Amino acid sequence: MDIQSFTYIGLAFALLSSSTMLVARNWRWLISALGLQYLAVYILVSGPWPIELAAVKLVAGWMAASILGMTWINNPSQGSGQVVTGRIFRLSTALLVIITASSLAPQTAGFIPGIAIPHAWGGFLLIGMGLANLGFSTSGVRVILSLLTLLSGFEILYAAVETSTLVAGLLAVVTLGISLVGAYLLINFTEEPSI
Secondary structure, eight states: HHHHHHHHHHHHHHHHHHHHHOOOOOOHHHEEEEHHHHHHHHHHHTSSSSSSHHHHHHHHHHHHHHHHHHHHHHHHTTSSOOOSSHHHHHHHHHHHHHHHHHHHHHHHHHHSSTTHHHHHHHHHHHHHHHHHHHHOOOOHHHHHHHHHHHHHHHHHHHHHOOHHHHHHHHHHHHHHHHHHHHHHHHHOOOOOOOO
């Protein structure tokens, strides 16, 4: 399998995981989608970066998913947050994000040297889905998942520009810090009933 088809598999994983995180209500689906999302980030970042450096993204993302998952297991009273809007509206929003990302990717690939169209497409897809999920979120944990998705998209775009080990480490620390804040929110704050 060549690197081009491997990149498109990562792009498909990014699309599947971000769409699942936008629509899903069960915390198990959300955590599984987060793990799949970081596998997609690893695949997309492994093009411009060495495999060892891209593995930092995978390990940090899976650690973040396991932190949030273990917190959810140990705190079963928490739900995955109120879903304010219907699934059809969320799916149509996901379709708009996909269309926007596909129109921005070729322009960005021409504007930023070194970034390929699939990497730009995956980065904009995750940024857009993260922003959409952030707009629909009513609970702190869904906000955390949205921020992790948004950061993942930024990491894909930034990987084509900068290959520094220090930056990769700092972004991994930010990912773990965001997941620890999410675990704190899960443990210490109960969700208020909707009115």
